[in-house]
Amino acid sequence: AIDEAHCISEWGHDFRPEYMQIGQILQQLPNARVLACTATATPVVRDEILEQLGLPSTTPQQLRGFARPNLAFRVLETQTKPQRIAGIDQLLAESLGAPGSARGTAIIYSPTRKATEEEAQRLSEAGWNAAPYHAGRDPDRRQSVQTTFAAGQQEVVVATNAFGMGIDRADVRCIGHLGPPGSVEAYYQEAGRAGRDGEPATCLLLVSPADMPLRRRLIERDVEGQSPAPETIEHRWNLFLELMRYAEGGACRHDAILRYFGDEEETLSGCGRCDNCLRLEDDDEADAVQIAEIVRKALCGAARIHGRFGLGAAARLLRGGEDLRLQRAGLADTPTFGIMSDRDEDWLVRLLSRCVTAGWLEFGEHRVVRVTPEGYDVIHARRPVRLVLPARQRPSPQRGSSGGRRSRKAASVVADLDAAGRDLFEALRAWRLTTASGEGKPPYVVASDRTLRDMATLRPTTEDELLLCHGIGPAKMEKYGTAMLSIIGEGTHSGG
Template identity: 55%
Template sequence: MHDQVASLQAAGVPATFLASTLDSDELRQRMRDIARGAYKLVYVAPERLTHGGFRGLLSRIEVPLVAVDEAHCISEWGHDFRPEYMQIGEFIRSLPGETMVLACTATATPIVRDEVLAKLHLGAKTPQIVRGFARPNLRLRAVEAGRPADRRAAVDELLRQTLGRPGSDSGAAIVYAPTRKITEQEAARLHKLGWKCQAYHAGLRGELRETVQKAFSAGALEVVVATNAFGMGIDRADVRAVIHWGPPGSIEAYYQEVGRAGRDGEPAWGLMIYSSQDLPLRRRLLEYDIDGRAPDPEVVEHKWGMFLELIRWAESGTCRHDAILRYFGDEAELLEGCGHCDVCEALGDGQESEFDDEQTTLIVRKALSGVARIHWTYGLTAAVKLLVGADDPRLQRGGLDRTTTFGVLSEFPEHWVKKLLHRCVAAGWVEFSPGDRPLAVLSETGRAVMKAERPARIVLPSTDLPERRARSRERKPSTDGTELDAAAQALFEHLRAHRLEVSKVEEVPPYVVASDRTLREVALLRPKSLHELQQAHGIGPTKAQRYGEGLLDVVREFG
């Protein structure tokens, strides 16, 4: 707030901010100045709305506009929910006279935007201006690397590519690490290699955090290794790379963090490193007690779903940028292939899909049958061993080496089958049991896919085997099965409006009614019955009974 107000004042706009960092005399003086109309803009944190004196002041003056920045924080189902944002809607209602409301965010999916409308008491027809998600100057990459040594090598390689050598004055990089321990270890390692580098996390003293942030903004540091506590207010233009040591919790969190690179419009790189261990680890983290209380199961499942969407993105065979734009509902800016993410570069030689729909379905059903064999008994690695027909004592003890499933995917290498099962997890067909020793579990949806009761819409991993490659001279865009044509996109918007109205009537978050992915699949499938509706992701018998007829009515009315 301090920086924004300083910029406005330098431009001749009378503005101020109220914050707990001000002493009581200064705070009272600014309140008096607000009362006499000395300012055009006043910046406050949402916590300020709990102060009776501030709310009393605003009840006596004209407030023609309330602007809510970082509006995604209003959504309980978003990636960065903050309880203090929940009171903004009631505060706006309490203001006298007519008040215009502007809500801004850089990372809101359609479902989060709908919840923002609901919490601010705005109607479904409220104009939503969606643009600016596309960042085509970012070169996005996702690589699988399980061992710490491999992750360090990936970090070093990208730093060399983007910044050259330490001290070359070629810009800066941010490395996001999942824990404070890794943050400090990696910062020490990079410093030893010669980089001007420091660590940043919430466990450091406030003065040290401020020193690191100011040094980075001023250009005195080349690299900061940080947890996600680092970033708010960072606006350094020459950040050439943002590296994620491990995956964050969602596509929203990822895109917000990687978006700190390349703000000068010049090419910049985003690298996300992930591995098979990230899936059960994330699940355990979501299930940990918070202040001695077990987390809300619905919130756990939703956040798990958000994480799986990120893994689907990492594992997918479609342009990185286009997949993100579709996720945020920004169809207008689709690039039809950015040409410089790792997927587009891999497709640059004209490689077509290696598998047709029939082959994909058969391979997926075989893979799921392997999980069904070890259901609630072993972890995912055992399923891989079973499918490739590996010599494994666990399988032998359980007699699984004598089943018809043993070696059913033996024509593929073990690492490929492991990737395939990761994609099955991301698709929601395979799940993990809770606890420190997560077991692989076939979900109800996965069982339906295995039995051919539901389609296996998935992009299989590339085999990189020359004999399986099909080539053509003309590049063909890859797909993740979620593209909407103009008619389907229009139906999706009608379904969104219906979801918002239902959520208001039932006083539940829009996600409880249906996710964006569900509505997209309904728009593609155009079901005519409750049975057909249940072919869409996330629609089981209970949800079909509760919300199905309403969704079908929208489809029928749309024609």
């Protein structure tokens, strides 16, 4: 039995080289039954776990237990240090009451050792029994903090991600993050240490404009004198961008996390506890009417370009922007042209992306956008609108966030796969695992989850169409194109 099995994956969020030895041990035990357990593994990580352990792609995979309906997920965008301080103080007051109230414990995660020390000192001066924990502290002091916390004698621990593995205290009432970790997996594992007694608990993620350049520097820095490989940098950057998309999302945060891990069965259609769900419930009737009107206008714009163009064209139609394709199609002369001229194009793309997440829009071949039957129900007021609109003002891109343009493009192509698409995605995963094993490479080097999802969504039939998928360039086309198109063709025919 292998616990924390995600640690075996070089592409996971918590790779530990020692885990690589497990596969060698299993080779000496050919008749052994193997159970690998993890609470945070995306499809590509699960594939590498199989590959590293020498298990076939047909190995049964059980996805369950991701749901944590007692956790209230919140995201707070801050611009200044006083705002961050206020966010953490409010979290502790709401979850633990006053210092010494014996209402439970809390963990505050920090992205740096310096910030860990500073926040622990600040909370101690405010009366909390708080202590710092990070890998740079003396081992005896670290062990002391861990022991007193496990015994319930330490009220608050401020820590880097070095704290937590093996921690199973039931009464953690809140988890705070002073800044975003490196991925959704890392965030959910750390946040998941709250509320293990089944009682309500709160998880607060603080984000700011400085997060992206800071994370980029952390990803690109040397490790033991060695620069990371370009594909490693790209992969870790994409993982971080997935977390940023989660932070910006307007739908239920609990369900968004479950979908990220592929656990559709446990989604709640709204947890009723996260900040997005509470905003939707608290909107007064006037606000709800205004939001519904905005969403219906946006969907009407998408309906005008239905099956012809992508989200960008729909946004320009609504904005009234110049686009030769719209003029040639006669769409610049329709009543919808410029109907939302008071909004900028980037905001409109983000709104339309949220409509994709809500199931009101979907993508066809070549990323063209289409209105779903549920979307038409929204347009004709036969279905209620439950959506948090994007913020009107957005921080300008920071220097060093070179993936910004790509992240906006990626956000616009995220869509739930239909049944045939899910079957095709699984077939592509099996091919990826077999190919990676034969070449002695991690599965991600062959193709990322996002690449496979793009292929399962677009279902290209030619090399030119395949090149439209994320991560497919001339080199991968030459090496894997024929095999990929063959699998897609078989999946498309078998799926009807």
